[in-house]
Amino acid sequence: MSNKSMPALGGKSFEGLKLTNDHGAEYWSARDLQPLLGYSQWRRFEQAVERAIASCKESGNNPDHHFAGAGKPITGGKGAVQVVEDYHLSRFACYLIAQNGDPRKPEIAQAQKYFAIQTRRQELSDQLAADLERLELRKQTGEEFKALSGAAQDAGVQNKMFGVFHDAGYKGLYGGLGRDAIKTKKGIPEKENLMDRMNATELAANQFRMTQARDKLARERIRDQNQAIRTHEQVGKEVRDAIKRIGGDLPERIPPAEHIKAVEKRVKTSTPKLELDERDAIGLLGNTGDKNKNK
Numbered sequence: 001m002s003n004k005s006m007p008a009l010g011g012k013s014f015e016g017l018k019l020t021n022d023h024g025a026e027y028w029s030a031r032d033l034q035p036l037l038g039y040s041q042w043r044r045f046e047q048a049v050e051r052a053i054a055s056c057k058e059s060g061n062n063p064d065h066h067f068a069g070a071g072k073p074i075t076g077g078k079g080a081v082q083v084v085e086d087y088h089l090s091r092f093a094c095y096l097i098a099q100n101g102d103p104r105k106p107e108i109a110q111a112q113k114y115f116a117i118q119t120r121r122q123e124l125s126d127q128l129a130a131d132l133e134r135l136e137l138r139k140q141t142g143e144e145f146k147a148l149s150g151a152a153q154d155a156g157v158q159n160k161m162f163g164v165f166h167d168a169g170y171k172g173l174y175g176g177l178g179r180d181a182i183k184t185k186k187g188i189p190e191k192e193n194l195m196d197r198m199n200a201t202e203l204a205a206n207q208f209r210m211t212q213a214r215d216k217l218a219r220e221r222i223r224d225q226n227q228a229i230r231t232h233e234q235v236g237k238e239v240r241d242a243i244k245r246i247g248g249d250l251p252e253r254i255p256p257a258e259h260i261k262a263v264e265k266r267v268k269t270s271t272p273k274l275e276l277d278e279r280d281a282i283g284l285l286g287n288t289g290d291k292n293k294n295k
Helices: 030-036 042-058 091-099 106-120 126-154 159-173 179-186 200-219 225-245 260-268 278-294
Strands: 026-029 067-075 081-089
Touching: 026 030, 026 067, 026 091, 030 042, 030 081, 030 091, 042 067, 042 081, 042 091, 081 091, 091 106, 106 126, 126 159, 126 200, 126 260, 159 179, 159 200, 159 225, 200 225
Parallel strands: none
Antiparallel strands: 026 081, 067 081
């Protein structure tokens, strides 16, 4: 699996936590990975590890090559050192833990997206890798839409005004165009969901707009319907201005993408096998695995 462009999670770098064992193999400490993936309790995280071990067996790979029990010394407040249970994990093990983690955690969702794209990229064409990225963004944007609706309700937006509230965000981001006007401009049929025809860049811009609007409503404790609507539109304008400053494509100028259902069907027919190359397969054995293979 590729180790390039792994996003930072929880303010720390996944690659920055990488260690090297006596066999020259890269590994990660489960204790170090735990907070990175959004787990505050070791017990909960260990459950994800155990599910990952089972998944490793089911995939036809040897768990002993990827999960090694270990002890980790922890220094307490008074300087006392306590050895706690830990695991040494190969890159493949980290991937499996992300796949078996709690998808409600944003850190897990981000890790799943990264590993899914990187793993499939081995066997999929660049086009299908882009399809997978778009599918993940569409899923996350849909979830963010629901979360923003909940935040709008908490901010005092009545159900009958939800359409106006969401349209305000579009108008801010799309230079005054609401949802229906955007669809008309792009030639998208009235019955189709606008987000189903957005490409990855446009989805990411809208996801960011919704995330920032939700956070702003909560942070400023807005409890007035009209203020909530104005806030959403203002956030949309701010995101639009940021796109302008960096020279990006304004969303209303991005052509409609292929319907997301067609993309989903294409990706489903191209599901790769969970086969590892020789180096990844030996995992934590590193140079030892190479030597044993040559005997």
